[in-house]
Amino acid sequence: MNQFIPNNNSKLSLKRLWKDILEAVSGTDQDFTKGSMRRAILLLSIPMVLEMAMESVFAVVDIFFVSKLGADAVATVGITESLMTIVYAIAMGLAVGTTALVSRRIGEKNPEGASVTAFQAIATGLLVSLLIAIPGASFASRLLNLMGAEDEMVREGFMYTGIMLGGNGIIMLLFIINAVFRSAGDAAISMRVLWIANLINIILDPLLILGIGPFPELGIKGAAIATTIGRGVGVAYQFWLLFNGKGRVQLKIHHMFIQVKVLWRLIRLSLGGIGQSLIATTSWIGLVRIIAEFGSDMLAGYTIAIRVIIFTLLPSWGLSNAAATLVGQNLGAGQPDRAQSSVWLTAKINMIFMGLVAVIFILFPGFFIRIFIDDQDIIASGAVCLRIIAYGYVFYAMGMVMIQALNGAGDTGTPTLINLFCFWMIEIPLAYLLALKWGVAENGVYIAIIVAETIMALIAALIFRRGKWKLRKV
Secondary structure, eight states, rough: GGGOOOOOHHHHHHHHHHHHHHHHHHOOOOOOTTOOHHHHHHHHHHHHHHHHHHHHHHHHHHHHHGGGOHHHHHHHHHHHHHHHHHHHHHHHHHHHHHHHEEEEEETTTTTHHHHHHHHHHHHHHHHHHHHHHHHHHHHHHHHHHHHTTTHHHHHHHHHHHHHHHHHHHHHHHHHHHHHHHHHOOHHHHHHHHHHHHHHHHHHHHHHHHTTTTTTOOOOOHHHHHHHHHHHHHHHHHHHHHHHSSSSSSOOGGGGGGGOOOHHHHHHHHHHHHHHHHHHHHHHHHHHHHHHHOOHHHHHHHHHHHHHHHHHHHHHHHHHHHHHHHHHHHHTTTTTTHHHHHHHHHHHHHHHHHHHHHHHHHHOHHHHHHTOOOHHHHHHHHHHHHHHHHHTTTTHHHHHHHHHHHHHHHOOHHHHHHHIIIIIIIIIIHHHHHIIIIISOHHHHHHHHHHHHHHHHHHOOOOOHOOGGGGOOOO
């Protein structure tokens, strides 16, 4: 009869879990260098996963409404996003350096040092964004031409490209400042920032793209304006929180000066992060250029499939970011073994999550493409892309965590070399040969992605296991 009696311990465990989930979403003052490892991962990863899910919503919402404008508009977004990967690469690289330094200072119980680092990162991001914005907005048409866009696509879509590149500073700041909050342990703040930005984007997208009610019908240009406004409001909220909030990192007037020693340390670490991101993301530009050889329908299908993939990969990046924060803070606290254990545990959780997603994509790929467009040719090509790439999801999950763990430890050089080897020496050449020389066509690109990402995951795991990252000083 005892087996039918409710277990009080189970009830207490569920109640405790629910309490932890609420604490993770609302914000926590937990010291992540102490206590339960599983609880630390839970408190950090839930808001980080939700944050990354919100980041992916930007892409999915835009493509959902832009797809109503036809294949050319979708293809234009795809080409522009391939150009924007340069911006994302630099922003993510700066976020990597920021994460390594801020998390280490927080682990050392030095919030003043974390605040100084935050300002150096913000100043660097603003300067770099200006160098991209001017030429990007001025030569948007030429950039689309270089990427193989058809003349009609250029005429109709160059304003979208110009606005996105011209407003790249907002993206830079969104990434960098959220990295400050996240690496300090205030992941719930980063999550709320993207909730606000996404809500505004979701409201404005249909209004400005389709011209609902009193709003002008701006077409694809409206998508760029809506996204930029939404992210801009998010950045404004970030600054308000930095100067007026109660987070672990707070900015004051005396922090707002360039400190050469800290700035150089940040740049040195960020260069590795930027390098690995540029290597990875420029490889995607190369893949888009190869796919473009097979026509607009194929490119549109690939673009939609990649948006769906990003939607699931970004939450997985949230878990990886949790690993980076735990590594940095625990190294700062002089606990390298705890840092290592947290990474292996996070990797297992991530692999289970991505494995389940992979099964769904392999079985029902067409369903997810059909959400965005009715064209049967585009649905068919997008479904094939989604199914093939999903076969490598478990390896992607492990690789993401291992790479971010090395970054969180301040070893940004090793992941750069791994990316260089896997993406430029394996992925691009293999995709070119399979797709354009050996007759596999666009499927050759998808196969090359799986091969490169799998090799990257295995190499990163081997290097992490060796443990030299534990000796890094930042």
